[in-house]
Amino acid sequence: MELPTYNGTCHPGEYVRQMRAFCKLNRVTNEPEILELCILRINSSIYVPKDIYTLDELIKVLMSHPTFNIFKDSCKRKLQVMKYIPEKEGNYTATFLASFRSLCNDAEINDPEEIKNLLFNACSSNEFSRHEFKKSVNGINSVDKIFKAFSDVVFDEIKVIKYGSLITLKHVATGKYLSSCNIKYQSGSRQQMVFASEKSDGNSNALNALWVLNSCSSFQSDKIFYGDDIYLTHKATGNELYLERYHKSPTTGFAEVHCRSDYYYSTLRCNSATKNNKRPYVKTKDLITLKSSDFSSDHSDDNSDNPDNYILCSNNFKFAIGNKVYQEVVGHRGRFNGNDEWQIELVEIQDI
Numbered sequence: 001m002e003l004p005t006y007n008g009t010c011h012p013g014e015y016v017r018q019m020r021a022f023c024k025l026n027r028v029t030n031e032p033e034i035l036e037l038c039i040l041r042i043n044s045s046i047y048v049p050k051d052i053y054t055l056d057e058l059i060k061v062l063m064s065h066p067t068f069n070i071f072k073d074s075c076k077r078k079l080q081v082m083k084y085i086p087e088k089e090g091n092y093t094a095t096f097l098a099s100f101r102s103l104c105n106d107a108e109i110n111d112p113e114e115i116k117n118l119l120f121n122a123c124s125s126n127e128f129s130r131h132e133f134k135k136s137v138n139g140i141n142s143v144d145k146i147f148k149a150f151s152d153v154v155f156d157e158i159k160v161i162k163y164g165s166l167i168t169l170k171h172v173a174t175g176k177y178l179s180s181c182n183i184k185y186q187s188g189s190r191q192q193m194v195f196a197s198e199k200s201d202g203n204s205n206a207l208n209a210l211w212v213l214n215s216c217s218s219f220q221s222d223k224i225f226y227g228d229d230i231y232l233t234h235k236a237t238g239n240e241l242y243l244e245r246y247h248k249s250p251t252t253g254f255a256e257v258h259c260r261s262d263y264y265y266s267t268l269r270c271n272s273a274t275k276n277n278k279r280p281y282v283k284t285k286d287l288i289t290l291k292s293s294d295f296s297s298d299h300s301d302d303n304s305d306n307p308d309n310y311i312l313c314s315n316n317f318k319f320a321i322g323n324k325v326y327q328e329v330v331g332h333r334g335r336f337n338g339n340d341e342w343q344i345e346l347v348e349i350q351d352i
Contacts, residue, residue, distance in 0.1 A: 257329045269292075
């Protein structure tokens, strides 16, 4: 550890604390000797009176010097321009908050509302974090809890599903994953089949279960909110998922679900399958339902063949192609039931 010096670019209390640590490492425990060494290591441009007998008195003298106000103002300016960069862009929340708290201590900012405002400003480029942080710290006056709330919010943001995300959809009732592959139905549309299968890491099943979540509207460009219209592209084949009104599934006779390569896709309305869910946006591990919404649900008729009435689901029914057996994925009309729930999960590229 190097011998500390003081030139007005750190907090006086921190300078004395570092000097105490240095002296302890070098077995200097006598208070007057530590004080003498502290004074000797202060820059000669900073005036220190001779009638100082304790380290606490020295700290007060240094804090009353103009250099300390300059230092505090500099720390405040750093806090005002400080910006949080999400962890997935190469930064770490712990590092950011450690630097932020250190600057608050140096600037002697301990008012909870001022700290809230500074953290809110640090999220100025991220509307999600700003909105959620403001809600989460409403009524909180503990500085520690404010920083914890910030950490929770930015971690939560990482889990939010966005357009263009790579996802899997796990069928809740059977534990199988929505999947497709380069095999076509032998009847019906004879398009690329869609089924539910196990997803074992490192084999073809894992790749078959990957989907890209796309926006159906130019107004939808960032996070997915419940009630948004989406469509799914099968990652491995590049084809779009489609709920077919005119062809029936191989086993149960419900609406066939397949993938197409001719740019036709089913518009799917994403809704929460969790009762009393008050959060507007979709997060990884959420339970959702997907209902075809090619036409406005305001005009749907439960007794018509309107594709708005088709709900993506699976069941325990199986069909065979060649010597392989697949679990059926279909579209059904009517009310939602337990077979309609899917767990959506983000997939990171490095996990593939």
